[in-house]
Amino acid sequence: MYIPTLEDMRTARARVTPHIHVTPVLTSRMLDEVSGAELFFKCENFQKAGAFKARGASNAVFGLSDEQAARGVATHSSGNHGTCLSYAAKQRGIPCTVVMPHTAPQAKKDAVMGYGGRVVECEPSTSSREAVFAEVVAETGAEFVHPYNDHRVIAGQATCSAELIEQVDGLDAVIAPIGGGGMVSGTCLTLSGLAPQIKIYAAEPEQADDAYRSFKAGHIIADDAPNTVADGLKVPLKDLTWHFVQKHVTDILTVSEEEIVEAMKLIWRRLKIVMEPSSAVPLATILKNPKIFTGKRVGVIVTGGNVDLDKLPWN
């Protein structure tokens, strides 16, 4: 297992700069009043393809040799990673195949295809996904880019907090949602090296609290079938992300579904930005834990903005 380093993050940053946005940091006096903290929202919902995953995907795609690249990239994901890998592949002009269950929302398939990617459908089971994915790789020779348990992806996500600490001075903490742990690992990579005084918190839905339970137990626990409105956070930790989480995260905190939806509406109303339920988990966590966050300067990673407007969680 190769552990990506600060040097990998710096290489990633130079590599992805032409293909991603330096996203803005937004603040709200009202949200500061409500939380008692100073909050700095790092808006990856404004990122290319609508999510921070454009960073990791771009780093993986543009790090390939020409020979590798010609065979394309492939992944399995019914979320932002598939869309972002398709985006990055389009930028390089190479093929991209995304395996997803036929039950995935049409909007997710359309998003992949909108950037020129190919969608290959499987049954909604791990065994079918793995079988279909193996076929795709055998046929194409495509390079597998895992959604998070991949050192190239983590080094790419790590560029986000490198920007953040240049944009905001004197942060006491950074908080990000945790699913598979790609963003949290990238945050750990950068901050442990460049700003070790900044505490790192991971925020997780109670109903998909495998990372929380893993953290408390000291080993990876995977949920059987987590169900949460924060649909980007259902996936489990893997060995590489677990390495960063257990080593550098100060704490993992959980919130209820209701708290997530309330925080999401609060951000939409006050920051006037469209973001995913997953991205509201950190604010919900901050509001729930004033003893930890009151008086602190806190960076809040808004991970993405790809939400189905026809199925908002409060309707």
Place this chain on the structure above:
Amino acid sequence: MYIPTLEDMRTARARVTPHIHVTPVLTSRMLDEVSGAELFFKCENFQKAGAFKARGASNAVFGLSDEQAARGVATHSSGNHGTCLSYAAKQRGIPCTVVMPHTAPQAKKDAVMGYGGRVVECEPSTSSREAVFAEVVAETGAEFVHPYNDHRVIAGQATCSAELIEQVDGLDAVIAPIGGGGMVSGTCLTLSGLAPQIKIYAAEPEQADDAYRSFKAGHIIADDAPNTVADGLKVPLKDLTWHFVQKHVTDILTVSEEEIVEAMKLIWRRLKIVMEPSSAVPLATILKNPKIFTGKRVGVIVTGGNVDLDKLPWN
């Protein structure tokens, strides 16, 4: 009738700077592709109190003498002007009264009261509103700040396009939604003086097309009871805004309700920002009129972001 000048706009700008945001300009490669134009979205949805009207309201409030200010300000508005006047009054620490029909949404009343303003209810008729408003002024001696037909308000709104032309070079056109004409008049004031080569378009719902019909007829025509999802645009032109509209606007273009809602979803999905139906009218107009806008660099005023998340027009 006093016609505000560029000098008034400059005075306003210096006066309101401490109380408003210089709002960002957002772009989207995808929206440029869809429209065939280069679009620069001036995001007043990120403005203080969530709408450009914070500019005009702040200019009116901070232009008062101490003696006038002590008696407070008053207006009738069930929209953003009431909220923004309350915001500005709070910044100066003076009383603000907003008369609105008892039928107005509770959220609008809460928004005014959230900044410390007082809401006085009337019946939902012009006669009741005028009678109740006259009582308020008689009681308090408050200064009336009209939502748009007021030279101080127009000079304040004019600061928006002054920022825009500093933020974006070489604009061919600016397009803004038109209701009472405050934003359009401010745009005319600034651009006719500082950048007369930039064409000014006003965008209006077909179902509230009084400005369109006035423009074509050459005199003000008021609708009887317009009904549109773009609820900020139901009010008619008045003499001062009509002066600017008939003198400086290149054309007024109209769009259907369906086109407005589609454009609104497109902006939410692609720009990832929360904005009002009224603010989608310009993009709908651009998409409907490729002959006018293709190949042009167009500034698009996103007027506000105060939308009821529980009553989105596509649900």
